[in-house]
Amino acid sequence: MTNREDEWQNNFFSGWCNNPINCLLGCFLPQCSFAIAKSKFDGSDCCFNCICFSNSPLLVRNYIRQGYGIHGRVGCGDFCLSACCPNCAATQLLNEVDTRGPKIVSISNERDGPFLAPEKEYSCSGDIIDCCCVIANLNLEYAGLYSTLMSVPMWVAYGSNICQVKHITRKLYGIGGNDCYDDCITPTLCFMICNCCYHYKMVSKVRAEVHHRGNPPIFQRIQAVNTGPSAVQPQYIPVASASNAYVYQDIRKVYP
Secondary structure, eight states: OOOOTTSOSSOTTTOTTTOHHHHHHHHHOHHHHHHHHHHHHHOOOHHHHHHHTTTOHHHHHHHHHHHTTOOOOIIIIIIHHHHHOHHHHHHHHHHHHHHHOOOOOOOOOTTTSOOOSOGGGSOTTSOHHHHHHHHHTHHHHHHHHHHHHHTOOHHHHTTOOHHHHHHHHHHHHTOOOOHHIIIIIHHHHHHHTTOHHHHHHHHHHHHHHHHHHOOOOSOOEEEESOOSTTOOOOEEOOEEOTTSOEEOOOOOEEEO
């Protein structure tokens, strides 16, 4: 264990004995373990995470690591560790969220946390050329939006889908909604019936929301300038959004 907030509180290899239940889950059910860790982190529905995020250990590890403000690299850290030893990565995440606790408060009612971007900015009839180009390149659009939301390289986000993009948007901005119905069932059904208008509207809606609110870093860091013995350690504090949900923004303010 370490007391530094910007480092992992649970070691990647030696944390197996910290919690026997987490150890068994990580060993025999690593995919479910990633889903459970994400649910504990942001209060999202575990069934939704099992369906939409259990096969994306890289995204889950990066999401939680950034949320807690833990230093690390995407390639040599998140990607290699979650790909080479998903059992250890899943166990570490479970132990970490148990140690630190939840970071994001989920809102189930969209009236308490609405989208703020005006509807005219993502209307299907607003720009027919943009609509056609987005529909022809949906995978790139999803990857680009996820990359912007999470501040990760495009290759990390490539392969993300509309369910993940919409869900992460809601969580980071404190937008209300039901995880299973709004983020999974509706987009999936619309995809199955080839409802291109829905997908374009959703992509444009997320794009407009990012433009309206600004990029949503996950944590806020306040750090002292001096590096002597009396230096204040970095602190990670919640920032109340307009919807009273707690999200974590990295403003990186420096106080003298």
